[in-house]
Amino acid sequence: MNEYIIELADLTKQYGNYTAVDHLNLTIRKGEIFGLLGPNGAGKSTTILMMLGLTEPTSGRVRVCNWDATRYPIEVKKRVGYLPEDVGFYEDYTGFENIVYTAQLNGIGRGEAAQRAQQLLNRVGLADAAHKKAGKYSRGMRQRLGLADVLIKNPEVIILDEPTLGIDPKGVQEFLSLIVQLSREEGLTVLLSSHHLEQIQAICDRVGLFVKGKLLAEGNVHTLAGNLFTSEPLTIEAHITIPVTSVVTVNDLQRMLQDIEGVLTVAIQGNTFQIDCARDVTSQIARKVIMAGADLNYLHKKEYGLEDIYHHYFKEYESYA
Ligand SMILES: Nc1ncnc2c1ncn2[C@@H]1O[C@H](COP(=O)(O)OP(=O)(O)OP(=O)(O)O)[C@@H](O)[C@H]1O
Numbered sequence: 001m002n003e004y005i006i007e008l009a010d011l012t013k014q015y016g017n018y019t020a021v022d023h024l025n026l027t028i029r030k031g032e033i034f035g036l037l038g039p040n041g042a043g044k045s046t047t048i049l050m051m052l053g054l055t056e057p058t059s060g061r062v063r064v065c066n067w068d069a070t071r072y073p074i075e076v077k078k079r080v081g082y083l084p085e086d087v088g089f090y091e092d093y094t095g096f097e098n099i100v101y102t103a104q105l106n107g108i109g110r111g112e113a114a115q116r117a118q119q120l121l122n123r124v125g126l127a128d129a130a131h132k133k134a135g136k137y138s139r140g141m142r143q144r145l146g147l148a149d150v151l152i153k154n155p156e157v158i159i160l161d162e163p164t165l166g167i168d169p170k171g172v173q174e175f176l177s178l179i180v181q182l183s184r185e186e187g188l189t190v191l192l193s194s195h196h197l198e199q200i201q202a203i204c205d206r207v208g209l210f211v212k213g214k215l216l217a218e219g220n221v222h223t224l225a226g227n228l229f230t231s232e233p234l235t236i237e238a239h240i241t242i243p244v245t246s247v248v249t250v251n252d253l254q255r256m257l258q259d260i261e262g263v264l265t266v267a268i269q270g271n272t273f274q275i276d277c278a279r280d281v282t283s284q285i286a287r288k289v290i291m292a293g294a295d296l297n298y299l300h301k302k303e304y305g306l307e308d309i310y311h312h313y314f315k316e317y318e319s320y321a
Pocket residue numbers: 015018020038039040041042043044045046047
């Protein structure tokens with residue numbers, strides 16, 4: 001059994017002379033939550049369409065659940081659930097009826113379909129609204145119904161394209177927790193395409209950064225930041241109070257910190273010392289402050305997040321949302 005559930009090898013898609021996806025190489029393991037992040041037009045949707053076997057690559061290979069998606073799209077469709085930005089439901093059918101209908105389209109008999117539909121509606125938090133017409137559902141409820149709709153066929157992989165657009169913050173949090181729960185409890189592999197950095201950072205094990213059809217970087221947020229910002233100065237923030245009885249002044253302390261090898265600059269604002277350094281000198285800072293008889297209230301090392309990474313890569317592209 002192949003350890004990767006999704007494998008893209010030199011995957012390329014051209015529309016005429018335009019290369020929408022450019023020699024993409026990417027592997028995703030079973031049970032991973034992987035985030036596809038990139039500005040509009042980066043090629044995320046085209047990549048997803050190729051994974052689903054809905055559009056043919058110009059060259060390269062795409063395997064999903066051990067099936068070549070281009071040659072065996074039906075096998076892939078049986079194993080992969082796709083939740084687009086906006087799912088189309090029969091508005092006059094209830095949530096329950098919609099899910100039963102999808103189940104039957106997937107060859108599940110009426111009795112089992114009804115039982116599974118009810119279980120899934122409970123699971124996605126729609127038990128109370130199961131018999132309400134889908135046309136009356138809020139945006140958040142529709143996305144939950146969409147999730148039940150893709151889960152009814154017991155997929156191995158689910159692909160979510162901007163699933164939280166238009167949902168209120170509480171609904172977003174609940175929806176994302178549900179995704180993590182499903183992935184962890186049922187070993188479901190999740191591919192989440194989104195512009196929302198904080199959502200990707202909150203739930204994804206790994207992230208792929210797309211721009212102009214290429215994967216510029218991939219890895220977990222921590223590793224990406226480590227690789228990217230090694231040459232950047234490290235910023236350490238120290239909150240320090242100098243007791244009134246002390247002979248040491250703020251200026252003395254600033255000089256002492258400045259003398260530590262590796263420290264570039266020391267800026268002071270109130271009780272906060274912002275220390276830029278070429279390497280991590282946290283322990284030396286702590287020692288100096290305490291030996292000077294001052295009180296060290298906290299020391300904080302700046303961690304680079306997905307937002308810093310995103311801006312680093314995409315600063316020259318203004319088109320992202
Ligand atoms: N059928 C098509 N014919 C011609 N060009 C296309 C077609 N589909 C997509 N493209 C182009 O390919 C590029 C990649 O589009 P794609 O939709 O994959 O990007 P995306 O990263 O999903 O962006 P978004 O977040 O806006 O959906 C875009 O420049 C788009 O205009």
